[in-house]
Amino acid sequence: xxxxxxxxxxxxxxxxxxxxxxxxxIIENRxxxxxTPSVVAAxxxxxxxxxxxxxxxxxTNPKNTLFQVKRLMGRRFSDAxxxxxxxxxxxxxxxxxxxxxxxKMGDPSANSGQGKWYKPSEISAMVLRKLKQDAEERLxxxxxxxxxxxPAYFDxxxxxxxxxxxxxxxxxxxxxxxxxxxAALAYGLNKKKDERIxxxxxxxxxxxxxxxxxxxxxxxxxxxxxxxxxxxEDFDQKVMDWLIDQFRKDEGIDLSKDPLALQRLKxxxxxxxxxxxxxxxxxxxLPFITSDAAGPKHLYYKLTRTQxxxxxxxxxxxxxxxxxxxxxxxxxxxxxxxxxxxxxxxxRMPAMQEAVRNLFGKEPxxxxxxxxxxxxxxxxxAGIMQGDVKDVLLLDVTPLSLGIETxxxxxxxxxxxxxxxxxxxxxxxxxxADSQTSVEVHVLQGERPMAQDSKxxxxxxxxxxxxxxRGMPQVEVSFDIDANGILSVTAKDKAxxxxxxxxxxxxxxxxAEEVERMKKEAELHAQEDRKKQEMIEARNAADAIMYTAExxxxxxxxxxxxxxxxxxxxxxxxxxxxxxxxxIEEIKQAGEQLSQALQKIGAAMYQNxxxxxxxxxxxxxxxxEGEKPSSNQ
Amino acid sequence: xxxxIEKIKKERDEYLDGWKRAKADFLNYKKEExxxxxxxxxxSRRCLLEKILPILDNLARAEKEIPEGERENKVYKGxxxxxxxxxxxxxxxxxEAIESVGKPFDPKIHEAVGEVDPSTGSGQGESGVVAExxxxxxxMNGTLIRPAKVKVVK
Numbered sequence: 001x002x003x004x005x006x007x008x009x010x011x012x013x014x015x016x017x018x019x020x021x022x023x024x025x026i027i028e029n030r031x032x033x034x035x036t037p038s039v040v041a042a043x044x045x046x047x048x049x050x051x052x053x054x055x056x057x058x059x060t061n062p063k064n065t066l067f068q069v070k071r072l073m074g075r076r077f078s079d080a081x082x083x084x085x086x087x088x089x090x091x092x093x094x095x096x097x098x099x100x101x102x103x104k105m106g107d108p109s110a111n112s113g114q115g116k117w118y119k120p121s122e123i124s125a126m127v128l129r130k131l132k133q134d135a136e137e138r139l140x141x142x143x144x145x146x147x148x149x150x151p152a153y154f155d156x157x158x159x160x161x162x163x164x165x166x167x168x169x170x171x172x173x174x175x176x177x178x179x180x181x182x183a184a185l186a187y188g189l190n191k192k193k194d195e196r197i198x199x200x201x202x203x204x205x206x207x208x209x210x211x212x213x214x215x216x217x218x219x220x221x222x223x224x225x226x227x228x229x230x231x232x233e234d235f236d237q238k239v240m241d242w243l244i245d246q247f248r249k250d251e252g253i254d255l256s257k258d259p260l261a262l263q264r265l266k267x268x269x270x271x272x273x274x275x276x277x278x279x280x281x282x283x284x285x286l287p288f289i290t291s292d293a294a295g296p297k298h299l300y301y302k303l304t305r306t307q308x309x310x311x312x313x314x315x316x317x318x319x320x321x322x323x324x325x326x327x328x329x330x331x332x333x334x335x336x337x338x339x340x341x342x343x344x345x346x347x348r349m350p351a352m353q354e355a356v357r358n359l360f361g362k363e364p365x366x367x368x369x370x371x372x373x374x375x376x377x378x379x380x381x382a383g384i385m386q387g388d389v390k391d392v393l394l395l396d397v398t399p400l401s402l403g404i405e406t407x408x409x410x411x412x413x414x415x416x417x418x419x420x421x422x423x424x425x426x427x428x429x430x431x432x433a434d435s436q437t438s439v440e441v442h443v444l445q446g447e448r449p450m451a452q453d454s455k456x457x458x459x460x461x462x463x464x465x466x467x468x469x470r471g472m473p474q475v476e477v478s479f480d481i482d483a484n485g486i487l488s489v490t491a492k493d494k495a496x497x498x499x500x501x502x503x504x505x506x507x508x509x510x511x512a513e514e515v516e517r518m519k520k521e522a523e524l525h526a527q528e529d530r531k532k533q534e535m536i537e538a539r540n541a542a543d544a545i546m547y548t549a550e551x552x553x554x555x556x557x558x559x560x561x562x563x564x565x566x567x568x569x570x571x572x573x574x575x576x577x578x579x580x581x582x583x584i585e586e587i588k589q590a591g592e593q594l595s596q597a598l599q600k601i602g603a604a605m606y607q608n609x610x611x612x613x614x615x616x617x618x619x620x621x622x623x624x625e626g627e628k629p630s631s632n633q
Numbered sequence: 634x635x636x637x638i639e640k641i642k643k644e645r646d647e648y649l650d651g652w653k654r655a656k657a658d659f660l661n662y663k664k665e666e667x668x669x670x671x672x673x674x675x676x677s678r679r680c681l682l683e684k685i686l687p688i689l690d691n692l693a694r695a696e697k698e699i700p701e702g703e704r705e706n707k708v709y710k711g712x713x714x715x716x717x718x719x720x721x722x723x724x725x726x727x728x729e730a731i732e733s734v735g736k737p738f739d740p741k742i743h744e745a746v747g748e749v750d751p752s753t754g755s756g757q758g759e760s761g762v763v764a765e766x767x768x769x770x771x772x773m774n775g776t777l778i779r780p781a782k783v784k785v786v787k
Contacts (some may be wrong), residue, residue, distance in 0.1 A: 021658065032776065043740065044761055053740040060738065060745040060761075060785045260767060263746055263782075288694035296698045 004145040004174055004386055006182070006378025007131060009124060009162065011070040012204045014038050015372055016131040017379035018139065019386070024186070024379035026372050029134040035371065036134075040126045041065040042106035050130040062090045064106040064115070068205070071228070072101045072120040074154070074161030081228070121161045125168035132169055146171040147378045147385075152178040152210040153224040174385060180210035181219045182377030183343045185384075187365045190219055196336055200323065200356055200364070201343035205231040207319055209326045211337070225326030230315065232273075232346035238311045239269035243284065243301065251297055253290060261289050276305045277348045309351045316355050323359060340364035345371045402479055402487065405442035405451035407432045408536035414479045417447065426478035428494075430471045438463035439475055441491045443504065448525060449533045462491040462500040470547070531584075538587045542579045545591050545598070546572060552601050560604045564597070571597045675776075682728065682771070682778055689723075690768050692716050723771070731770035733763045733781045742770055744780040748787045762786050 006024070008015045013035045017026045026034045031052055041054035042064045049057065058065040071085050077095035086093045092104035096119065103123060104115040132143050148171075150162050159176045166173035180199035184190065189197055192214055201208040208226040212219050243265050244255050255261040268284050275282040286299040309316075327334065340356060342364045347353065356364050368376060398421060403413035406429065414425045431439060440461050446454035465473050474494040481487050492499035549572050553565060571594040578590040696716055699709050723730070731742050738745065738761055749764040758764060763783045770781025 021662070049740055056740040056744040056780060057738065058745070060748055259747055263767075287691045288698060291698070 002142055002144055003139070004147060004382035005132075005135060005143055006177075006375055006380070006382045007128065007146050007148045007166075008179070008182070008372075008375035008378060009070065009128065009148055009150070009165075010038055010203070010374075011068050011206055012038060013371075014127055014131060015375035016135050017372070017375040018135070019379050019383035022383075024376045024383065026375060027135045027138050029131070030137065036127065036131060037067070038070065038124075038127050039065060039067045040069070040105070040123050044106075046106075048126065050126050063092065063104075066091055066103055066105055066118075066123050069103065069120045069123045072103065073124060073165075074120070074158035075101055077101050119161075121165040122168060124162070124165035128165055128169035128171060132171060144170070144172055145174050145382075147175045147177050147382050148173055149177045149179045149182050149374050149378050151206075151208055151224075152180050152221045153208070153226075175381065177378055177381055178210070178219075178221055179208070179343070179374045180212055180221070180341070182374045182381065183341045184212055184214075184219060184339075184377070185380045186368050186373045186377035187339075187341060189339055189341070189365075190214060192339065195338040196222070196332065197339040197341060198323070198327075198337045198360070199341045199343060200319075200347065201226075202319065202346040202352065203231050203344040204233050204346075205229070207231060207322070209323050211326065211330050211332065223326050223330035223332075225322055225329070227318070227322060230318065232344070234315055235273055235312045235346065235349075236266065236270045238315075239273055239303070239308065240265050242303075242307075242311055243269060243299065246301055247289075247299055253292065253297060255290060255299075258290055264289065272303050273308065274348075276303065276308050277350060280305045305350070313351075316352055319352075320355050320359055323356075334360045341373075342366045343370050343373050398481060400445050400455075401447055402457075402481075403444050403454075404429075404477060404489075405440075405444060408540055409451045410533060410536055411444050411446065411449055411451045411454045414477070415481065421481045424478065424480045426476055429475050429477055431465065431468070431473050431475075432470055434470050435467040436470065436473075437465045437467055439465065439491065441477060441489060441500075441502075443487075443489050443502065448521065449529045453521075453525070453529070457487070457504045458489075458502050460489075460491075460500055460502045462493060462498065464496055464498045465493050466495055468495075535582065535584055538584045538591075539579055542575055542587050542591050545594050546575060546579075549594055549598055552598060556601055556605065560601050564600045564604055568594070568597045568601060679773065679778055682726075682773070686769075686771065686779060689719055692719065693769065726773070728771050728773045728778065731772060731781045733766045733770070733783050736763050737761055738763055738783065738785045740780075742772070742777060742780050743783045743785075744770075745785050746782045747784040749784045751786055758786050760786050 003018050005027075006017045008017075014037075015026055015035050017024050019025070028034055029036050029051065033052065036051040037055045039051065039054040039058070041049045041057060041061060043049050043057060044061060054065060055067075058067075068085070068089065072082060072093070075082050076099050077093075078099070082093070082101055092115070094102050094104070094117065096102040096117075101120055102117040103120060104117055105123075106115050128146075128148075132146075136143050146166055148162055148166050150159055154162070162176055163173045179201065180197075183199050183201070184197050189195070195214050197212040197214065197219075199208075199210045199212065201210070206226070206228050207230040209224065210221055211223040213222050214220075240262075247253060247255055255265060264286055268286055272282045272284050281302055281304045284299065284301045284303060288296045289299040290297050327337075337360055340360050340362060342353065342356070347356075347366065347370050353364060353366065398415060398417060398419050401413045401417045402415040403411050406412040412427075414427055415423065429439070438461050440459060442451065442459040443457040444451055444454040445457050448454050462475065465475070476492045476494060478490045478492075479487065480490070487504040488501060489504070490499055490501035549568055553568060553572075556565065571590070575587070575590040575594050578586040581587070692715070696713065699713075703709055704713065733743060735758065743763060746767055751758070751760065762785070763781075764786045765784040766781055767784060768782035771778045
């Protein structure tokens with residue numbers, strides 16, 4: 001069955017998403033971008049351009065580059081908003097025969113000589129067709145059905161125009177979905193019965209408020225509000241004006257007259273704004289911004305988050321005023337609202353989130369990318385219609401990590417927490433001492449790096465391992481969790497084929513509170529745990545060098561001078577002593593000194609090669625720090 | 634009894650089908666994941682480059698400001714060597730600068746930031762041709778990292 005896609009047909013940007021493997025996913029366009037500018041142009045060459053390419057040539061071709069056509073969709077020419085937009089938009093707009101709006105763009109068939117008049121639906125259809133074709137290319141299958149979103153305040157004629165645009169683009173529009181409803185669906189809020197949701201959508205150029213009510217099987221729009229000419233771009237402008245002001249004060253030069261400088265200021269201003277959502281201060285560094293008789297001039301300012309907040313405070317306050325107004329009109333108070341959803345890139349700004357949080361006294365939903373949440377929600381709706389979003393098979397996950405205790409009391413994790421079950425993982429371990437004939441497998445659960453701090457689930461012994469130097473035997477430990485959460489742990493000696501196992505029932509049966517407690521503890525102890533683990537690692541590394549050193553001394557025989565042997569012996573003793581102490585640095589230092597001394601043995605043996613090749617060669621190589629003895633077979 | 638068997642058979646077929654599907658889904662997922670991984674590597678490289686390029690733009694701006702006849706000055710010479718070092722680095726990473734000036738404007742690789750009157754200095758040439766490059770554009774292995782910002786002859 002062909003997939004139904006979800007499309008957010010925006011005023012400035014559009015996105016397309018699809019359900020894949022039960023998860024909604026944004027589909028990239030041919031240019032590799034997740035968003036496509038809602039811009040269409042008839043290029044001078046006669047070609048019709050859509051998206052970023054149309055935007056790139058806008059300056060050279062303003063009369064034939066159509067953007068923000070969404071503002072005109074399904075409207076009558078006589079509408080006040082059309083008359084207002086007509087003044088702001090650089091392309092030609094006229095009244096159609098049916099009283100609707102028509103826009104002019106160079107006719108490609110006439111090689112852009114004369115223009116052709118289009119209905120806004122036809123222009124939006126070109127954007128939709130690009131989204132559809134690019135998505136078909138990505139998915140490798142035809143797309144024929146779509147859900148397209150519109151603002152909640154769109155009237156019947158605007159919705160119809162959107163549907164027509166879809167049909168012109170070759171899409172059967174299964175539903176015209178409200179943007180705020182889509183955002184609520186993306187967060188799964190349709191399951192919250194009898195709740196009221198407010199969607200605060202602060203886009204690039206428009207600000208929309210919607211109040212939704214979830215009942216048995218529908219999401220109903222109770223009220224809408226906002227400002228069609230308030231958005232993130234106003235914030236960019238404020239930063240830009242501030243930079244121009246500062247520069248005028250400091251250098252006496254007016255950058256607003258210099259188009260190239262303005263271009264750089266605009267980009268830098270937007271970048272600074274974005275950065276201040278995550279950091280408290282940013283620098284705006286534009287060397288060679290302009291020049292005068294005295295030579296080049298550089299612009300360098302620091303902007304803090306607080307400064308930015310002061311610059312744009314009026315816009316945030318205004319948006320909150322509008323929210324209050326919308327609530328009042330719908331006869332709700334902030335306490336009547338159970339969920340708040342943030343949409344639009346500008347809502348990443350901490351001050352804006354805080355203003356919303358303060359008004360409603362609750363944390364807003366903001367975990368989904370606010371630029372994509374509407375398209376994601378449209379895809380979720382498509383999934384519901386296709387039956388993809390049924391809980392067909394609920395797969396459980398392990399709430400805590402599972403592992404075994406290894407040398408030095410370390411909890412070595414085999415199955416990470418949040419792994420979907422059923423699952424199976426295995427890892428090969430070895431012995432810690434020479435001629436060790438048995439290993440104990442101690443099964444652990446928890447996030448702490450040390451065995452003693454983890455929960456013990458059980459232990460067993462695998463014996464009958466043929467005696468061999470440490471590190472040689474290969475014991476494979478396998479963890480297997482079935483769909484019911486029952487854990488089986490098996491240890492198998494690869495040489496003898498002997499194996500031993502244990503079955504632990506209800507390994508995922510720890511109560512939710514216990515899981516939380518263990519997770520919290522893990523975070524709390526993270527630092528001290530790391531120290532402990534470092535200590536153990538240092539001791540283990542020391543062990544390995546000591547082992548190598550002892551072996552090298554034994555193997556060296558008379559090929560190495562007594563003085564070198566004596567030095568190695570002394571360093572060995574020093575390391576043993578350091579190992580018993582509890583200073584990581586001392587152990588590391590002693591280890592390093594020993595390994596340096598060991599290199600002398602290696603060097604000496606090369607200078608006095610044995611008479612017959614092949615006798616005990618590898619011993620000298622063992623001088624490398626940390627190198628584990630390994631099988632030569 | 635027969636009914637029971639019939640029902641169980643049906644269930645078995647359903648389960649088997651579901652299991653096969655899950656297995657196939659997983660294999661397909663693995664394949665896609667490999668592609669995704671490569672795409673992620675490319676993406677992270679591109680992101681890093683996008684951050685480095687503005688620094689290079691400023692080096693280019695600085696280079697333009699070196700007074701005529703001063704290029705042999707030792708300090709400037711050292712600076713120019715650093716610029717060339719950067720260009721070599723880009724080349725070694727498979728990143729090519731887009732040639733723009735004198736070529737017809739192409740929105741696939743150019744972004745127009747202004748127009749130039751045909752009668753003035755840099756505006757020599759036919760209408761629709763790139764007259765001036767304001768910021769270099771780059772291509773990596775055939776994909777555009779950033780379009781060149783250009784001024785076009787009116």
